[in-house]
Amino acid sequence: MASYHHGNLSEALLDAAEVQIEAVGLEALSIRACAKAIGVTHSAAFRHYKNKRHLLTALATRSAHRMADAIQLSAEKTAQNKGFLETGLSYIDFAIQNPQQFRSVFREELIDADDGSYRLATARLAAQLGDGREQRSQPEPISEAALLAWSTVHGLACLSIDGSLESDISKADRMQFFRKTLQRLGPVLER
Amino acid sequence: MASYHHGNLSEALLDAAEVQIEAVGLEALSIRACAKAIGVTHSAAFRHYKNKRHLLTALATRSAHRMADAIQLSAEKTAQNKGFLETGLSYIDFAIQNPQQFRSVFREELIDADDGSYRLATARLAAQLGDGREQRSQPEPISEAALLAWSTVHGLACLSIDGSLESDISKADRMQFFRKTLQRLGPVLER
DNA sequence: GTAAAAAGTTTCCACCGGAAACATTGGGGC
C-alpha cells in the first residue's frame, strides 16, 4: 500500500480525466487536477502520456469504444430490420448521458487524429451507423444512405448537447420527438 | 496617430480573435495574443469584455450573423422552392470555409449562451434552416421536418470540419456528394 | 546481487486569465 509506484497510473489517469471532464467540461480538463485526484505529481502523468493531447486522444479512444459498446448492446436487443432507428437513438442517448465523453471523441483539434487506435475506434463507430448489414471493408467509401443516417443522428446529438434546441423541445419529450424525426428518414435510406 | 486611446478596441479585438482562431484553433485563443497583435496590453481587453467568455460570446454572435448573411445571400440567388438544398449547402460551405468561426457559434461551453444578442443571432440562423416560408414566431416549437433538415445539415458540417469523413470522401467531390445526399431528403421534408 | 530501466518527485520556465492600482486622455459643464 501507498507504494511509490502506483501500478496502473495510465488507466487511473483516464478514469480521473473522465470524472473531471463531466464535472468541469472538456476544455477545462487539467492534467494537474487529474494527478492530484490520484495523489500523484502532475509530472508523473507525462511518463505515460507525452503531452495533454495524447491523454485526450487515449480518452477519446476509450470513449469511442464505450459508445460503440452501448450501441452494439442496444442493437442486439432489437429486431434486425428495425436496427437503424434504435442504433441512432442510442447514439444520441449516449451523447446526452455522457456529453463530455461524446465531445471528446469528435473534438479533433484537441486530439491526435492520426493515432491508430483512435482511428480504429471511430471507424467502428461509423460502421455501426451505416445500417446493420453493411460491413464496410476499409477502402470502400461510405454510401449516401449511410452518410445521411449518420449525419442526421450526429447532428441531433450535437444540437442536443450544445443546448441549441432548448428553447424548442423540452428535455422530457426530446427522445420521443427524435424517434418520430428519425422515423421519417426510413423511406429514403434504401441503398 | 499612435494615440493613447485606440478608438475602436472592442471591434479590433474581435477582428484579431477571428484571425487568431482560424490560425491556431478556437481552444488556443489567447487574449494576450489578440491584444499584442493590436499593440495593446492584455489588460486593456478587460475594459471591453469582462472576461474571455464574453469575448468569445461576442465573437460567436458576430460569426452567427456572418453565417446567416452568407446563407441569406445564397437563398436570394435561388428559386423559392428549391430553397432548402441551397440553404443547406451554403450552411455547410460556410462551416468548411470558416471552421473555427462555425465552431465558435455552437461551442456553448465556451460562451455565455444566455446572452441576448447571441440568442438572437442563433435564432435567426435556425429560422433560415426551417425552410424558407416557415417564419417561426418565438414560442412555436420547431417542426419535425425542420429539425430533420437542420440536424442533417448540421451533422454534415460537423463531421466535415472534424475530419471524420476524410477517409471516406475526398475534399474535392465532397460538396457534390453532399448535394446528392441532401437531395435524398427532399421527399420526407413535407410539412 | 547488481545494473539498468521504469516510474515517481522536485524544481524550473513561459504563458495564461484576471484583479488592483495607477496613468493618460478626451469631452461636457461652467
Next chain:
DNA sequence: GCCCCAATGTTTCCGGTGGAAACTTTTTAC
C-alpha cells in the same frame, strides 16, 4: 478657456497550467 470626471490604457501582481530537466526510488532481468 478651464477643469473635472469618466473612459480607456498601463503596470504590476497573483495563482494556475502544460511541459522540460535533473534527480530519486523502485522494479525487473541477468
